[in-house]
Amino acid sequence: MKTNFIAAAVAATVAATGAMAQDTLEMTSSFPSSLPILGTASVDFKDRLNSISTDVQIEHFDPGKLVPTLEALDAVSNGSVDAAFATSGYWQGKIKSASLFAAVPFGPEAGEFMGWILYDDGAELWQGMYDQAGYDVKVMPCGIIAPETSGWFKNEINGVADLEGLNMRFFGLGAEVMQRLGVSTSLLGAGDIFPALERGAIDATEFSMPRIDARLGFHKIAKYNYFPGWHQPSTLFELIVNIDVWEDLSEIAQNQIETACLANVTTSLAEGEATNYAAMVENSETNGVQIKQWSPEMLELFESTWNEVAAELAAEDEYFAKVWADLADYREGYKIWSNNIYLPRK
Secondary structure, X not given: OHHHHHHHHHHHHHHHHHHHHOEEEEXXXXXXXXXXXXXXXXXXXXXXXXXXXXXXXXEEEOOOOOOOHHHHHHHHHHOOXXXXXXXXXXXXXXXXXXXXXXOOOOOOOHHHHHHHHHHOOHHHHHHHHHHHHOOOEEEEEEEEEOOOOOEEEOOOOOOHHHOOOOEEEOOHHHHHHHHHOOOEEEOOOHHHHHHHHHHOOOOEEOOOOHHHHHHHOHHHOOOEEEEOOOOOOOEEEEEEEXXXXXXXXXXXXXXXXXXXHHHHHHHHHHHHHHHHHHHHHHHHHOOOOEEEEXXXXXXXXXXXXXXXXXXXXXXXXXXXXXXXXXXXXXXXXXXXXXXXXXXXXX
């Protein structure tokens, strides 16, 4: 009995010591955990890391539990929150080049985007953006999704005249394009969009992919869902960690976090690719939604307007110009590969 008691006490001490040795980071997410893919990706990252890590654990918090979504960057930088799972497009109002590391209108799809981030200059420029802007954070890719829908509208859009005067929730650099075309845009969090549609504060919205949008119920009010998502051919998600917190972690913990994030990139992309068609079928066959394609003329208008916006942003902001030029140079080289290797789309 005595021997068993001593063994149990030693085991308890070892367990307690091990627990004390682990760092626990509080992480706020920009997306509610109830949302498929967007919200569950941050939970998946937390679960994956906690299951493999010997040195660090993550405690996950939904938006608003620690800080509001749009305040997460400042909170992580000043150390009031250890980390955030977000997308840099939410910081567009703070840093002009931020959305170039989130979603680029008529820009790279997921594979091309990750190539730039991981094997070209993207990651270095991404970190440099935060450093130059004075934010004390370490950034890394931690998820990516395929194209989003272009928007949900209460009325059919037959030309640019039908856009003029609309109030619309819109994200990132695409919002700059829509504003040029007469749309008044606002950036609303996930939970605020449906009530705004319902009471008529906004006439239209974009948010994410069909499966994710289905959870938010846009189809109950806006019956015209437009494709393709020219404003977000892919969307990249980031993990930002307070730099002092990051540097205090062991090298093993840092590697475990980065590895879990790279795994999250794979699963978030795959889940979106595998599950969105079912939501589109349900929308058209059950929910009375009309799935619409933008005309070539409208896509040309969106693209030419975006090129004007990009040129003006580059002229206004030196770092935007630097990132934009680097991405354009990478994409020019990538075309040699992509134009030759992939089968034509039917």
